[in-house]
Amino acid sequence: xxxxxxxxxxxxxxxxxxxxxxxxxxxxxxxxxxxxxxxxxxxxxxxxxxxxxxxxxxxxxxxxxxxxxxxxxxxxxxxxxxxxxxxxxxxxxxxxxxxxxxxxxxxxxxxxxxxxxxxxxxxxxxxxxxxxxxxxxxxxxxxxxxxxxxxxxxxxxxxxxxxxxxxxxxxxxxxxxxxxxxxxxxxxxxxxxxxxxxxxxxxxxxxxxxxxxxxxxxxxxxxxxxxxxxxxxxxxxxxxxxxxxxxxxxxxxxxxxxxxxxxxxxxxxxxxxxxxxxxxxx
Amino acid sequence: xxxxxxxxxxxxxxxxxxxxxxxxxxxxxxxxxxxxxxxxxxxxxxxxxxxxxxxxxxxxxxxxxxxxxxxxxxxxxxxxxxxxxxxxxxxxxxxxxxxxxxxxxxxxxxxxxxxxxxxxxxxxxxxxxxxxxxxxxxxxxxxxxxxxxxxxxxxxxxxxxxxxxxxxxxxxxxxxxxxxxxxxxxxxxxxxxxxxxxxxxxxxxxxxxxxxxxxxxxxxxxxxxxxxxxxxxxxxxxxxxxxxxxxxxxxxxxxxxxxxxxxxxxxxxxxxxxxxxxxxxxxxxxxxxxxxxxxxxxxxxxxxxxxxxxxxxxxxxxxxxxxxxxxxxxxxxxxxxxxxxxxxxxxxxxxxxxxxxxxxxx
Amino acid sequence: xxxxxxxxxxxxxxxxxxxxxxxxxxxxxxxxxxxxxxxxxxxxxxxxxxxxxxxxxxxxxxxxxxxxxxxxxxxxxxxxxxxxxxxxxxxxxxxxxxxxxxxxxxxxxxxxxxxxxxxxxxxxxxxxxxxxxxxxxxxxxxxxxxxxxxxxxxxxxxxxxxxxxxxxxxxxxxxxxxxxxxxxxxxxxxxxxxxxxxxxxxxxxxxxxxxxxxxxxxxxxxxxxxxxxxxxxxxxxxxxxxxxxxxxxxxxxxxxxxxxxxxxxxxxxxxxxxxxxxxxxxxxxxx
Numbered sequence: 019x020x021x022x023x024x025x026x027x028x029x030x031x032x033x034x035x036x037x038x039x040x041x042x043x044x045x046x047x048x049x050x051x052x053x054x055x056x057x058x059x060x061x062x063x064x065x066x067x068x069x070x071x072x073x074x075x076x077x078x079x080x081x082x083x084x085x086x087x088x089x090x091x092x093x094x095x096x097x098x099x100x101x102x103x104x105x106x107x108x109x110x111x112x113x114x115x116x117x118x119x120x121x122x123x124x125x126x127x128x129x130x131x132x133x134x135x136x137x138x139x140x141x142x143x144x145x146x147x148x149x150x151x152x153x154x155x156x157x158x159x160x161x162x163x164x165x166x167x168x169x170x171x172x173x174x175x176x177x178x179x180x181x182x183x184x185x186x187x188x189x190x191x192x193x194x195x196x197x198x199x200x201x202x203x204x205x206x207x208x209x210x211x212x213x214x215x216x217x218x219x220x221x222x223x224x225x226x227x228x229x230x231x232x233x234x235x236x237x238x239x240x241x242x243x244x245x246x247x248x249x250x251x252x253x254x255x256x257x258x259x260x261x262x263x264x265x266x267x268x269x270x271x272x273x274x275x276x277x278x279x280x281x282x283x284x285x286x287x288x289x290x291x292x293x294x295x296x297x298x299x300x
Numbered sequence: 301x302x303x304x305x306x307x308x309x310x311x312x313x314x315x316x317x318x319x320x321x322x323x324x325x326x327x328x329x330x331x332x333x334x335x336x337x338x339x340x341x342x343x344x345x346x347x348x349x350x351x352x353x354x355x356x357x358x359x360x361x362x363x364x365x366x367x368x369x370x371x372x373x374x375x376x377x378x379x380x381x382x383x384x385x386x387x388x389x390x391x392x393x394x395x396x397x398x399x400x401x402x403x404x405x406x407x408x409x410x411x412x413x414x415x416x417x418x419x420x421x422x423x424x425x426x427x428x429x430x431x432x433x434x435x436x437x438x439x440x441x442x443x444x445x446x447x448x449x450x451x452x453x454x455x456x457x458x459x460x461x462x463x464x465x466x467x468x469x470x471x472x473x474x475x476x477x478x479x480x481x482x483x484x485x486x487x488x489x490x491x492x493x494x495x496x497x498x499x500x501x502x503x504x505x506x507x508x509x510x511x512x513x514x515x516x517x518x519x520x521x522x523x524x525x526x527x528x529x530x531x532x533x534x535x536x537x538x539x540x541x542x543x544x545x546x547x548x549x550x551x552x553x554x555x556x557x558x559x560x561x562x563x564x565x566x567x568x569x570x571x572x573x574x575x576x577x578x579x580x581x582x583x584x585x586x587x588x589x590x591x592x593x594x595x596x597x598x599x600x601x602x603x604x605x606x607x608x609x610x611x612x613x614x615x616x617x618x619x620x621x622x623x624x625x626x627x628x629x630x631x632x633x634x635x636x637x638x639x640x641x642x643x644x645x646x647x648x649x650x651x652x653x654x655x656x657x658x659x660x661x662x
Numbered sequence: 663x664x665x666x667x668x669x670x671x672x673x674x675x676x677x678x679x680x681x682x683x684x685x686x687x688x689x690x691x692x693x694x695x696x697x698x699x700x701x702x703x704x705x706x707x708x709x710x711x712x713x714x715x716x717x718x719x720x721x722x723x724x725x726x727x728x729x730x731x732x733x734x735x736x737x738x739x740x741x742x743x744x745x746x747x748x749x750x751x752x753x754x755x756x757x758x759x760x761x762x763x764x765x766x767x768x769x770x771x772x773x774x775x776x777x778x779x780x781x782x783x784x785x786x787x788x789x790x791x792x793x794x795x796x797x798x799x800x801x802x803x804x805x806x807x808x809x810x811x812x813x814x815x816x817x818x819x820x821x822x823x824x825x826x827x828x829x830x831x832x833x834x835x836x837x838x839x840x841x842x843x844x845x846x847x848x849x850x851x852x853x854x855x856x857x858x859x860x861x862x863x864x865x866x867x868x869x870x871x872x873x874x875x876x877x878x879x880x881x882x883x884x885x886x887x888x889x890x891x892x893x894x895x896x897x898x899x900x901x902x903x904x905x906x907x908x909x910x911x912x913x914x915x916x917x918x919x920x921x922x923x924x925x926x927x928x929x930x931x932x933x934x935x936x937x938x939x940x941x942x943x944x945x946x947x948x949x
Contacts, residue, residue, distance in 0.1 A: 031755035035768065038752040042775045042829065045786035048796060049778065052786070059529040059550060060789055101680040108676035112669060118939075120681065122932065127688050128880070129931045131887045131907050134924045137377075137917065138691035141705065144381050167381075179687035182680055187876045191835050194872035195842040225841060229773075229834045236776035251338070251367040260781055262343045262368055263522075276778050283777055291766035371912040380706040402708060477893075479913060514898045515815060523894075526785075530792055532815070643915065650914045651724060657901040658726040661733070661817075 046280060053273035060270070070274040077271055080259055084275055087239055087256040090170070094177040094238040099231045101178070102185025103223075107215075109186075110193035124183040132180070132243035139176055140247045143167040168250040176244035181234035188233060192226025336363050337581040340378060340573075341390040343368040346441070347570075347585075349602060352594050359588070362581050379404040384575040387582035391437055392568045393428040397640045400436040405571040407434040412583035415590045415609055423608045428639065429569040437569025438586050439608035444625075444635060445481065445564035448538035448546075450528070451553040461489055461559035464535065469513050474527070474536035477517040479653035480641070481564065482507055485537060488562045488636070495639040500652055507656050514660065525550055544621045545603040558631040565635030567608060699921035707915075717922035727903075727923075731930070734903040738886040741824040742832075742878050748825070749832030750874065754866075756833070757840035769837065772830050780827065784894045787823050788814055791895070815897030823891040828884075832877035839873025840866070868945060875942055883931055887924075903927060 052060050056067035074080060109117060127135065144167040146152055156165035166172075200222070204214045220227070242257035249258060260272050341347045343366075353364045367386065369375040372395050379389060379399065391399050399405045410416045416424075416438075423429070423439035430436065449458065464473050475482060484494045486503035497503050516532045518524040521542045527533065529552060543556035570589055572582045588594050592612035598604045599622055606626040607613055616623045625631070641649075698704075699718070701711040721727045756768055775783070790796040792814040801808050813819050843866060851861045889904035903923065910920030 028759050031759035035752055035755050035760070038748060038829075038833075039768070039771060041748075042772065042826065044790055044796070045783050045826065046775050046778055048786040048789050049782055052789070059526050059552075061529050062794075101683065104676040105680040108673050112673050114673055120677065122935070123681075123684070123689070125883065125931055125935065126692060126928055127684070128883050129887060129928045130692065130924045131889070131904055133908055133911055134695060134920060135688060135692065137911060138695040139687060140377075141381065142691035142694055175683075175687045179684055182684055184880065186680070187880060188835060188838070191872040191876035192838045192842065195839060195869060222842075225769075225838045229838055232770075232773045232776070232834075233831070236773070239777055240780050242780075246370075251365060257779055257781070260779055262370060272779070272782060276782050280774060280778055284771070284774055287770035287774065288767055291763060291770055373912055373915040376915065377706065475898075479909070516897050517893075519893070527788075530788075530794075532792065646914050647916060647919075650909055651726075654724075654726045654730075654901070654906055654909070657898070658729055660898045661896075661901045 049273050050277040050280070052270055053277045055270065058269050070270040071278075073269070074271045074274045074278075079254070080256075080271060080275055083254040083256045083259040084279070086170075086253065090174055090177060090245075090255065091235050091238040093174060094181055095231050095235045097174075098178045098181035098185050098234040098238075099227060102182050102230060102234075103189050103227055105182075106186050106189035106193055107219075109190055110196060111198075124186055127180055127183045132241075135180075136176070136243045136247035139172075139244065140167070143172055143248070166250060168248050170250075170253060172248045173245055173253075173255075176248055177238040177241055180241065180244060181237045184233045184237060185230040188230040189223060189226045192223050196222065335361060336365055337388060337578055337585045338365050338367065338386045338576075339388045339585070340367050340369065340375065340386045341388075342370075345390070346598055346604060347388070347390070347589065349598050351597055351601065352588070355594065355597075356585060356588050360581070360584055362578075362584065364585065376402075376404070379573060384577055386573040387576040387578050388585055389571045389573050390440075390568055391571045392638070393426065393566055394638050394640050396429050396437040396569050396571060397427075397431060399571065400431050404574055405436050406574045406576070406579070407436060408438055408572060408586075409579075409583060410435055412580070413438060413587045413590070415587060415611075418609050418611045419590065420608050420610055423567045423569075426567075428567075428637075437571045438590065440568045440570050440586075440589055441605040441607055442565065442567035443605035444540040444558055444631075445537060445566070446540055446556060446558040447535060447563075448543040448554050448556045449535040450531075451555040453534045454555070457555050457557065458535075459557050459560055461485065461561045463559075464513065464537075465489075465509055466513075469535065471513065471515040472534045473510065473513040474516040474518050474524070474533035475510070475514055476537050477519045479649045480638075480646070481537065482653055482656070483649045484564050484636075484638075488559075494562070494564065494636040495641065496645065500648065504652050504656060508659055511660055521545075525552070528552060528554070540625055541603065541605045541622065544625065548621060549603060556625075558628075558634050560634070562634050562636055563631075565632075565637040567637070568605075695917075695921045696925060699918050699925055701918050704915055704917040717918045718926065720919060721923065721926050727906075730901060730903045730906060731927075733901070734886040734927075735930075737820065737824065737888070737892070737902065738882040740821050741828060741885045742882045744821065744825045745829050745832040745881050746874065746878065749829050749877070750836050753833045753836035753840055753873075757837050757843075758845075769834070772833050775826075776830050780890060781894075783827070784823055784891055787819070787826070787895060791819050791822070814895065816899050817896065819895040820892050820900045823895045824885055824888065827891065828881040831880045832874075835877035835880065836870060836873040839870040843869045871942070871945055879935075886931070887927060 051064070053070055054066055054068065055062075056065040056069065109121065147156075147165060147167040153165060160171070196219075200218055201214055204218045205211075209218070240257055241255075242261050245255040246258045246261070249255070254262075256275070263272070339347045346352070347364070348366050357363055367378065369378060372392070375389065375391070375395070376399065379386065380402075389399070389405065391405065396405070419439050423442060426439070428437075429439060447458070447461065447463070451457070463469075483497065483500075483503055486507045487494045487497035489506050490497070490499070490502045492498060492503070516527055516536075518527065518536065521539075524536070524538065524542070525546055528536075528546070529550075538556070540556055540558075543554050546552045546554045570586045572579055572586070576582050590607070590609045590612070592607075592609065592615040595604065595607045595609065595612035596615050599607075599616060599620065604622065606622055613623055613626060618624075700713055700715070702714045702716065703709045703711040705711070721731075752772075756765060756772075760768060788795070791811075792798070793810045793812050795811075795814070797813075798811045801811060813822075847869075848861055848865060851865050852858075856864070886902075887904040887907070889902055889908055892900040892902045893905060907920050907923045907927075910916045910923065
């Protein structure tokens with residue numbers, strides 16, 4: 019390919035990407051714009067005002083919900099990524115009976131509506147928390163209130179369970195192209211399995227793990243149904259607040275907090291991208 | 301050489317996460333046994349009105365803790381799966397009988413309700429809140445579902461249900477996405493009993509005629525407001541109190557009427573859950589909810605349905621729109637009040653609505 | 663330990679934690695739900711329950727379930743197709759044409775909209791698509807005489823909303839597959855005389871198939887059970903199986919029916935998967 023053609027295709031590629039990003043961000047911009055609009059009903063013409071940010075600062079309930087969401091999402095991401103990557107490694111490396119069945123079992127959590135799963139979880143956890151053996155073992159390890167059928171722990175249990183299939187599917191896709199010969203070569207050169215994984219395998223599958231982690235975070239952070247069913251009274255997460263508030267009228271304070279979260283996340287992400295290269299040189 | 305690294309790594313990661321998590325999530329609040337009233341209700345529906353809760357705490361020393369539901373079946377599930385979890389539950393005229401028949405709520409000790417004799421007997425003694433001579437719900441508030449319309453568009457104001465079927469109103473009508481409500485209005489239009497229509501085929505045919513007119517199906521007060529302001533529709537079924545709030549609170553040009561053919565009425569009763577941990581506190585809270593002092597504060601500050609306590613209504617200023625609407629005796633006479641439905645009926649109405657929605661989407 | 667035993671131990675320790683977690687939190691509760699779908703009364707109601715297949719039969723007996731399911735499948739198909747048509751080129755551009763720090767930054771920017779709340783995001787779409795909304799206003803600014811755009815509350819609006827919600831899945835999964843393809847492979851093919859299109863068809867596409875397939879799965883499956891976008895963007899003109907299942911829990915308290923419908927939907931998905939699996943496996947979509 020001549021250099022000129024190469025430049026043209028590069029240019030087209032960049033424009034196309036810009037258009038796709040524009041499409042992805044149209045509702046985000048609209049949402050952010052409405053955070054600065056005076057009308058509580060998203061009416062135009064646009065009137066700039068910071069009232070929603072001001073009232074957000076005094077809305078303890080919403081702020082607490084936001085921080086709950088963040089904390090749970092972070093913990094969820096760590097657990098789900100670790101557990102999911104391990105499972106993906108097993109699927110990629112070994113052929114064993116039951117492998118296809120185990121892969122098929124990833125379909126129910128993403129097929130069955132979360133409402134059904136949430137209801138099932140609620141009733142199941144309620145039943146199991148009252149089984150004496152389970153209750154006693156739990157109380158021996160954790161404070162009593164965490165052993166209730168609805169608690170922050172059960173919310174986390176639910177979130178990780180819903181994130182796991184995404185992590186496994188995404189990392190597996192990356193592992194499908196994985197050159198096993200590289201691992202074998204490292205082993206031949208005397209590396210321990212731990213070293214092989216940490217220094218050879220992980221850098222190669224890193225983009226898959228990062229994508230999976232980002233999905234896990236999104237799944238948890240925006241998870242309404244499970245959080246709603248399994249939250250004890252007094253504990254809310256951001257999606258639950260938003261959803262239950264629409265019964266009456268939710269004010270653009272919600273746009274304000276969503277905008278803040280997006281802006282802060284963007285900042286963190288761009289700083290991370292600046293200092294940490296996780297995509298490999300290619 | 302065994303691959304224990306995978307085990308160790310995961311264990312470390314898991315333990316760290318759990319440890320950090322427990323530390324960050326913080327010590328859970330231990331439920332205070334005495335000095336607390338646990339309420340189960342819709343969010344933002346009076347019992348959690350902050351000024352009212354604060355006043356209650358001042359008077360009685362009891363704090364109020366809320367749990368919410370977003371649908372009545374959910375309320376029933378919560379009652380069934382949480383014995384001893386609630387003191388006060390909101391049950392409306394449809395669900396109170398079902399809850400008491402199943403033993404989820406206990407009889408009210410009316411001697412503990414000082415305002416008992418003030419309550420409007422039409423609601424207080426209704427068979428929908430009483431059973432076998434016992435009271436299972438204290439009549440609290442009542443409201444209507446009728447037609448709300450854009451005052452700037454429809455001059456003079458219409459007054460019939462049939463208006464929705466006007467062929468000139470293509471894509472201008474909104475309905476609530478609720479099977480029971482749709483069947484009720486269809487029954488009214490075909491001259492049948494609103495709660496138990498016998499000829500469902502006729503109801504279905506009538507609703508199907510609306511296909512070209514319906515542009516929006518609303519599910520909550522909030523999205524009704526937003527789409528009304530965006531002019532997605534001009535006329536729709538709507539709750540009376542909400543229409544008033546849209547006008548006074550959001551300054552939208554909303555008019556409201558109970559149609560000539562009839563409108564839907566409903567009323568709410570506050571019940572005490574079986575195994576309530578604090579039944580005395582529950583009664584005290586319910587008594588406060590029907591107190592004129594609480595009601596006037598709630599209505600003037602936030603906006604409320606009409607109170608079942610006529611003394612509370614009298615205490616409002618004469619210009620109060622809810623008071624004005626509630627005093628319209630003719631309109632009130634046109635109401636049919638919602639009644640409990642059997643599971644079978646509910647399923648049939650839901651299926652009817654599903655068939656209609658499928659036809660709408662074709 | 664013998665190598666075989668080591669392997670078994672490896673498999674257990676790698677998959678064990680994840681699947682134990684899934685078993686306790688999802689598979690066990692869902693088994694209870696499966697059992698519930700074979701009863702004629704909701705589990706918590708104090709009425710004696712009997713075994714019945716009526717809930718599964720309802721799928722074929724009631725007139726609306728088959729059209730509903732067909733529409734839901736169509737929605738899944740269109741959404742997945744558009745996500746692929748839009749997302750794959752974007753992933754290719756990102757993986758092959760952008761170099762350096764920008765690539766990471768864009769990768770992250772593509773995921774970011776995911777982190778906004780779905781309800782607020784979908785609602786923002788109503789503001790963009792409605793008459794006098796963003797698109798309509800922009801159109802009139804350029805062409806004042808144009809008729810009003812009225813896409814809101816229609817099937818296309820639902821597809822737009824769904825494609826927007828699920829596009830990042832496709833872009834990212836394709837990206838991680840494409841990015842793994844060694845440029846030298848492509849150069850080698852070209853030096854052997856292949857044209858750009860052949861290189862793409864014979865080298866790039868097959869190697870990126872795992873990414874495409876996992877993206878398709880992560881999009882198609884949730885979309886057929888979706889109810890938020892259809893409800894908010896489709897208004898009266900969109901109704902899906904997911905919405906009807908929701909009704910069985912929030913209106914009729916008919917958990918057995920809701921559960922039966924969910925498992926029927928799962929059955930359809932598994933059927934799809936089993937039919938396509940051999941085909942895709944042959945083409946190297948799985949390890």
